[in-house]
Amino acid sequence: xxxxxxxxxxxxxxxxxxxxxxxxxxxxxxxxxxxxxxxxxxxxxxxxxxxxxxxxxxxxxxxxxxxxxxxxxxxxxxxxxxxxxxxxxxxxxxxxxxxxxxxxxxxxxxxxxxxxxxxxxxxxxxxxxxxxxxxxxxxxxxxxxxxxxxxxxxxxxxxxxxxxxxxxxxxxxxxxxxxxxxxxxxxxxxxxxxxxxxxxxxxxxxxxxxxxxxxxxxxxxxxxxxxxxxxxxxxxxxxxxxxxxxxxxxxxxxxxxxxxxxxxxxxxxxxxxxxxxxxxxxxxxxxxxxxxxxxxxxxxxxxxxxxxxxxxxxxxxxxxxxxxxxxxxxxxxxxxxxxxxxxxxxxxxxxxxxxxxxxxxxxxxxxxxxxx
Numbered sequence: 154x155x156x157x158x159x160x161x162x163x164x165x166x167x168x169x170x171x172x173x174x175x176x177x178x179x180x181x182x183x184x185x186x187x188x189x190x191x192x193x194x195x196x197x198x199x200x201x202x203x204x205x206x207x208x209x210x211x212x213x214x215x216x217x218x219x220x221x222x223x224x225x226x227x228x229x230x231x232x233x234x235x236x237x238x239x240x241x242x243x244x245x246x247x248x249x250x251x252x253x254x255x256x257x258x259x260x261x262x263x264x265x266x267x268x269x270x271x272x273x274x275x276x277x278x279x280x281x282x283x284x285x286x287x288x289x290x291x292x293x294x295x296x297x298x299x300x301x302x303x304x305x306x307x308x309x310x311x312x313x314x315x316x317x318x319x320x321x322x323x324x325x326x327x328x329x330x331x332x333x334x335x336x337x338x339x340x341x342x343x344x345x346x347x348x349x350x351x352x353x354x355x356x357x358x359x360x361x362x363x364x365x366x367x368x369x370x371x372x373x374x375x376x377x378x379x380x381x382x383x384x385x386x387x388x389x390x391x392x393x394x395x396x397x398x399x400x401x402x403x404x405x406x407x408x409x410x411x412x413x414x415x416x417x418x419x420x421x422x423x424x425x426x427x428x429x430x431x432x433x434x435x436x437x438x439x440x441x442x443x444x445x446x447x448x449x450x451x452x453x454x455x456x457x458x459x460x461x462x463x464x465x466x467x468x469x470x471x472x473x474x475x476x477x478x479x480x481x482x483x484x485x486x487x488x489x490x491x492x493x494x495x496x497x498x499x500x501x502x503x504x505x506x507x508x509x510x511x512x513x514x515x516x517x518x519x520x521x522x523x524x525x
Contacts, residue, residue: 282434283476283487284449285457286327287334288350288415289520290395291471295339298393302335304372305354305391306411322410328477328525330449332410336475344394347379347464349517350472352455353386353398355406355413362387366399395472405456412455414446415474418462419515425459428514431494433476466516473517478524484509488521 292298299318303310309323316339322332356362366387370376377390385401398416400406406413419425426445430437435447435457445459457474478487488509492498496511499518503510509521 282432282482283478283491283521284328284330284433284435285333285415285474286477286522287336287475288352289473289475290335290337291340291342292337292393293339293341293343294393295337298391299337301372301374301392302337305369305374308335308411330451330454333412333415333455340471344471346468348396348472349418349462349466349470350474351396351398351416352412353400353406353414353416353458354411355409356400356402357407358402362399362401369399408453409455414456414458416458416460417474417517418464419459419517420461420463420465421515422459422461424514428495429457429459432491432496470518474519475522476519477522480524482524484521484523487524491521 290298295316295318296312299310299320302308303320306320307322308320309325311319311321313319318337319334320337321327321334325332325334327334354365356365366389369389373392374389377388377396379388379396381388387399388396389399390396400413403413417425422443422445423440426437426440426447429435430447433447434450436450438446438448438456440446443461446456447458448454448456478484488496488511491511495514497514497516499510499512501510507523510518511521512518
């Protein structure tokens with residue numbers, strides 16, 4: 154065992170759960186014989202001692218710890234610190250001469266405190282979570298539809314290859330929660346049913362709403378009837394029939410950018426909030442039987458909303474969510490974590506793609522992109 158010890162303190166708020174895992178250096182799990190004992194303590198709670206193999210600590214926002222959701226981290230005995238006030242102070246010991254490596258990911262579902270024998274090890278120890286980075290639209294002509302949405306949003310247009318049009322704000326550093334980007338991918342199949350995923354556009358005044366509706370009509374959009382009745386927002390369809398809404402001015406959306414929300418139809422908003430609340434590091438703002446709302450924990454960019462709709466899913470979604478793990482996370486481990494939360498495999502051949510296609514508990518397909 155490496156001799157000596159040092160102590161470091163990191164302050165976190167409202168993180169009552171704690172889990173201990175084996176650390177990795179590169180792709181190798183550090184052998185237990187090389188590690189010291191660990192002491193975890195906090196005000197109002199007795200120290201928790203762990204065997205020598207355990208000196209990396211994951212701190213959860215929830216006191217309910219689910220070991221199976223972090224399978225790639227070789228989870229060891231979980232424990233919950235009782236009666237820990239907020240903010241919480243956690244300390245642990247590690248070998249003398251080994252620098253502490255600490256990670257505090259604001260808004261992440263997990264935060265990590267770790268000590269390792271080399272700085273590179275820090276990149277292998279991360280809180281596992283995803284975040285919404287873009288929506289994917291299918292189109293018969295991606296370039297034409299891309300130009301429409303670029304003009305509608307005031308965004309720039311790019312293309313990563315034939316049949317793909319990428320839209321994001323000008324000067325944007327992807328990925329960033331300040332915007333949910335749009336990828337438009339060419340597909341020959343025509344649209345046959347109402348989309349289960351659509352965007353709501355924000356406005357700042359009734360005059361702005363009227364001006365935006367008129368401008369969108371000039372760009373090729375049309376008014377649409379999805380049974381909305383007499384409502385203060387305007388339902389429209391883009392040139393390929395994809396529904397979207399131009400909202401009346403609402404204070405909650407005044408700083409979201411042009412897209413106020415990405416909206417998903419569902420039969421059970423509470424279950425969707427549970428799944429996506431665990432899958433992503435976004436913050437839940439409201440959950441009811443009829444709708445659920447979440448947003449990046451940084452308080453920027455559009456909302457993700459789930460609205461109750463009795464219609465059941467009948468075809469492959471032409472618009473879906475793309476989520477992305479963080480740079481130090483592992484794609485296969487994150488896919489396994491999402492499956493443990495309730496995601497399913499859609500039963501398609503994925504051997505030729507670098508990302509993973511999954512479906513949420515209501516069967517809505519989504520893509521888990523490569524970490525970045």
